[in-house]
Amino acid sequence: xxxxxxxxxxxxxxxxxxxxxxxxxxxxxxxxxxxxxxxxxxxxxxxxxxxxxxxxxxxxxxxxxxxxxxxxxxxxxxxxxxxxxxxxxxxxxxxxxxxxxxxxxxxxxxxxxxxxxxxxxxxxxxxxxxxxxxxxxxxxxxxxxxxxxxxxxxxxxxxxxxxxxxxxxxxxxxxxxxxxxxxxxxxxxxxxxxxxxxxxxxxxxxxxxxxxxxxxxxxxxxxxxxxxxxxxxxxxxxxxxxxxxxxxxxxxxxxxxxxxxxxxxxxxxxxxxxxxxxxxxxxxxxxxxxxxxxxxxxxxxxxxxxxxxxxxxxxxxxxxxxxxxxxxxxxxxxxxxxxxxxxxxxxxxxxxxxxxxxxx
Ligand code: PMP
Numbered sequence: 001x002x003x004x005x006x007x008x009x010x011x012x013x014x015x016x017x018x019x020x021x022x023x024x025x026x027x028x029x030x031x032x033x034x035x036x037x038x039x040x041x042x043x044x045x046x047x048x049x050x051x052x053x054x055x056x057x058x059x060x061x062x063x064x065x066x067x068x069x070x071x072x073x074x075x076x077x078x079x080x081x082x083x084x085x086x087x088x089x090x091x092x093x094x095x096x097x098x099x100x101x102x103x104x105x106x107x108x109x110x111x112x113x114x115x116x117x118x119x120x121x122x123x124x125x126x127x128x129x130x131x132x133x134x135x136x137x138x139x140x141x142x143x144x145x146x147x148x149x150x151x152x153x154x155x156x157x158x159x160x161x162x163x164x165x166x167x168x169x170x171x172x173x174x175x176x177x178x179x180x181x182x183x184x185x186x187x188x189x190x191x192x193x194x195x196x197x198x199x200x201x202x203x204x205x206x207x208x209x210x211x212x213x214x215x216x217x218x219x220x221x222x223x224x225x226x227x228x229x230x231x232x233x234x235x236x237x238x239x240x241x242x243x244x245x246x247x248x249x250x251x252x253x254x255x256x257x258x259x260x261x262x263x264x265x266x267x268x269x270x271x272x273x274x275x276x277x278x279x280x281x282x283x284x285x286x287x288x289x290x291x292x293x294x295x296x297x298x299x300x301x302x303x304x305x306x307x308x309x310x311x312x313x314x315x316x317x318x319x320x321x322x323x324x325x326x327x328x329x330x331x332x333x334x335x336x337x338x339x340x341x342x343x344x345x346x347x348x349x350x351x352x353x354x355x356x357x358x359x360x
Contacts, residue, residue: 010119010122011119011120014116014119014120020325021322022317022322024317024320024321024322025320025321025348026320026321026322026341026345026348026349026352027322027341028321028322028323028338028339028340028341028345028346028349029322029323029324029337029339030223030324030339031160031192031218031298031299031300031339032217032218032221032223032339033218033219033220033221033223033270033274033299034274034339034340034341034342034345035221035270035342036221037220037221037222037260037263038263038266040263041259041260041262041263041266044259044262045255045256045259045260048255048258048259049251049252049255052251052255054251057247058247058249058250058251058254059254060246060247061241062082062249062254063077064254064258065082065249065254065257065258066078066080066081066082066229067080068257068258068261069082069229069257069261070231072261072264073201073231075201075204075231076234078234078237079204079206079231079232079233079234079237080229080230080231080237081229081230081232081236081237081240081241081244082227082228082229082249082254082257083227083228083229083230083244083248083249084226084227084228084248084249084253085215085217085226085227085228086189086191086213086214086215086217086228086229086230087113087117087228088226088228088244088248089213089228089229089230090113090114090117090187090189090213091117091120091121092240092243092244093152093185093187093211093213093230093240094117094118094121094123094152095121095243096239096240096242096243097151097152097185097239098118098121098122098123098151098152099121099122099123100122100123102123102124102150102151102152103123103124103125103126103148103149103150103151103152104118104123104124104125104126104150104151104152104153104154105126105127105128105141105144105145105148105150105152105153105154105184106118106125106126106127106128106154107127107128107129107130107136107141107154107155107156107159108127108128108129108130108330108331109130109134109161109162109326109329109330109331109332110130110154110156110159110160110162111154111156111159111160111161111189111191114154114156114189115127123151123152126144126148126150128140128141128144129331130159130162130164130331133164133294134159134162134164134294135164135166135167135170136155136166136170136174137170138169138170138173138174139173141153141170141173141174141177142173142174142176142177145174145177145178145180145181145182145184146177146180146181149181149182149184150182150184151182151184151185152184152185152187153174153178153184153185153186153187154187154189155171155174155186155187155188155189155200156188156189156191157171157188157189157190157193157196157200157297158190158192158193158195158196158296158297158298160191160192160298160300161300161302161324161326161332161335161337162294162296162302163294163295163296163297163298163300163301163302164294164295164296164297165196165197165198165297168198171186171188171200171203174186175203175208175209175210178209179208179209182209183209184209185209185210185211185236186209186210186211187211187213188200188203188210188211188212188213189213190212190213190214191213191214191215191217191218191228192218192297192298192299192300193212193214194214194218194219194267194271195218195219195271195274195275195278195297195298195299196297196298197297199212200212201231204231204232204233205233206233206234206235207233208233209233209236210232210233211230211231211232211233211236212230212231212232213228213229213230213231214228214229214230214231215227215228215229216228216256216257216260218299219267219270219271220260220267221267221270222256222260225252225253225256225257226253227249227253227256227257274299274340277340277341277342277343277346278296278298278299278300278301278340280343280346281301281338281340281346281349281350282295282296282301284346284350285301285303285338285350285353288350288353288354288357289306289357289358290305290306290307290357291303291304291305291306291353291357292304292306299339299340300337300338300339300340301337301338301340302326302332302335302336302337303335303336303338304332304333304334304335305334305335305336305357306334307334307357308327308334309325309326309327309328309333309334309335309336310325310327310328312327312334312336312353312356312357313325313327313336315352315355315356316336316349316352316353316356318356319352319355319356320348320352321348321349321352323336323337323338323339323349324336324337324338324339
């Protein structure tokens with residue numbers, strides 16, 4: 001066999017991002033919405049797509065979509081940057097504000113893609129630790145920012161996989177430290193923001209280094225279409241526009257994002273249902289033997305079992321229920337994460353848990 005070129009030296013140790021999929025009845029492992037989008041949305045979207053000139057490139061600036069997202073959030077369109085899923089938004093932020101010679105601060109345990117994309121973009125990762133209840137300590141965050149001078153600070157709230165929602169005072173302390181030492185760009189990942197009772201969106205202003213990242217993958221039931229966006233100072237949005245590939249957002253994605261916004265009420269109803277289901281799931285889990293449930297502001301719940309977490313995960317799979325196994329992750333020993341599903345899926349998950357924990 002002839003030799004093939006080696007990838008970049010700094011990428012050799014990199015492992016791919018895996019979220020194991022198994023063919024089971026109840027899939028509660030990837031934090032998607034359990035509800036497909038409304039049929040009326042699919043009609044509106046496919047009508048718009050049929051009318052689109054497919055031999056032409058899409059609107060490079062995605063202006064109609066950005067203006068509409070902005071109007072939905074009470075922000076000007078110039079403060080919106082849209083991309084293929086919030087992962088591409090995060091990648092573009094790191095390509096623009098991270099990179100060789102720059103650092104990004106993350107607070108572990110958190111969304112693994114933050115440090116993964118850092119490594120891909122040659123950005124050095126600095127790991128802060130969360131408290132035992134998975135909150136960020138504002139004092140520790142301030143000292144880390146002062147000592148390490150990161151170019152980017154990630155605050156995931158609600159945090160994946162713990163569900164933790166940060167206090168406004170913590171965010172204020174982080175933004176204060178970011179302003180004093182840099183300024184660093186504070187990226188608030190609100191992929192699950194709609195499920196929480198507070199958001200950093202009102203912090204976004206043209207003179208503050210804060211960017212809030214959101215997605216259509218969860219609340220808007222459009223994970224398959226890949227659309228996410230950032231809300232931030234217009235000068236930062238301009239910089240992101242220079243870095244992202246031209247015409248990266250297909251006409252199918254742009255029209256879907258626009259059409260979905262007309263279904264805001266239907267989406268809000270789903271949020272209400274899922275939050276109620278999350279509370280029901282949290283209560284049911286707390287009643288099961290040996291489980292510690294962590295408070296969540298997202299569409300998932302993390303818990304720790306007093307027994308062997310991986311064995312419990314396997315037991316659930318044997319009962320046809322797939323949840324996410326974090327039991328061997330640093331700081332998450334014996335923890336599993338359940339995505340909130342339909343009421344029936346949640347009932348089946350709790351019944352399977354009870355059966356495994358009671359040894360049936
Ligand atoms: N941020 C967080 C915290 C997430 O959990 C996810 C999805 N798992 C994303 C961003 C990426 O979502 P998407 O690319 O589908 O918008």
